Amino acid sequence: MLRNIILKTLRDRRRSLLFWGLGFVVLAAIIIAFYPVIRDATFITEYLESFPEEFMALFAGEITDYASAEGFLNGELFFLMYPLLMLVFSIGFGSGAIAGEEERRTLDLLLSNPLNRWRLVMEKFAAMVICTLLLAIVFWATLAIGGAIADMGLNLLRLAAVCFSGFLLAIAYGTVALAVGCSRGKRGLSMGVSGALGVYGYMLNALAPLIDWLEPFQVASPFYYYIDANPLSNGLDPLHAAVLIGLTIFFLVIAIATFERRDVAV
Template sequence: MPEAMITLFGIEALHTIEGFLASYTYEFFWVVFIGIYFAYLGGGLIASEIEDRKMDLTLSNPVSRESVILQKVGALWAPLLILNLGFLAIVFIGTFLIGESIEIIPVLMVHLLSIPYLLACAGIGLVFSVFMRDVSSAQAGAVGVVFILWLIEGIVQMDPDFEWMAYLSPVHYYDVADILIRGEYAFVGAGILTFLFIALLAVSIVWFIKRDI
């Protein structure tokens, strides 16, 4: 395949089950679609309730605005847990049914290290959610930004002059191929993504406290 496609989609070692899972299953489904899904969820956390006026009722009670955001974000544990456990089961059962074997630890690390990445995607959505009243615009903006950042991370690596732009993308700090194929666990990258999520959460809280709904 063209070098551009190999770089963009992380295609390598397709003769192994680890390479197949990294390039097709995780790179396409988990990194792109699940990342977009969490950006979509984040985009609706606050804007949806502002749009349908539920937020007025919520804030009429003795609750702080920061607690509202923290509780909304805290509720993301449910899709995080369900998706991770469900997809883990699919991977292990699927590899068994086709007669392949795969090491358990690298697959578990793929999912564990994906949590900061998915939270960062949700954080991007949350920022859009507190800045916009229209939930559809917030969700579309968040999805668009996450998708564009994924494209940027793959495309700029083909040109050394723009390679620095890859550091702006959350995907740069979560490489499935490194984990599954090479057994390299980017704990520093996970830490950066966690810091990014906390920063996005802090910005969202500060703006939501100040804004007029």
């Protein structure tokens, strides 16, 4: 058994990570391939403007110029598709980090090594951060290369900002999944709770601008801190990034504290 849990986890995840990375490359390439058509066809923009405001807010956010590279990528990728895929990956990773090992009856093998429980959680968390960050980098690199080929005129630093912001969002939800898994030891419950919170966060952020009584609660959604400042156009908002990092630290502390005190199935 490897004493370095990070390396062991990365080794176990290498095939899954490869397929996820290829999926992100294909998604980015397909979306970029459509951009020249959208840019040159003004009737498409007019057609999209005819959609109900509620529909556009739910699936594409508040886009002011769909024909621009930033508006197109925000609507097609960064408002829904990119964070959705990143959350699916991180929640799956976080829920399986401890609870998955426990359900497979392999957790006792890890704990039989001279390894503190807090260190096990931290190394599993670090592996999740590394894998999720690699996906964000692959996505950024594909968009940067494809954007240059398609002459989209993207600012690479601001493109990195929105990709990194999505990474922070994914890690926050992945850490929620990790915390539930550490406290209850059930992967299904961990995925269900964190997934439900993800749906709640997305719907709240998307619908709050349209519903007066919901608007004050928009700041309760992690998605607000991911996309509200429009990092693709304005760069990363340090305060919003700090909120997502703070949420991650909060749930990581919960994960460690509950796992240290709980009896585990062996």
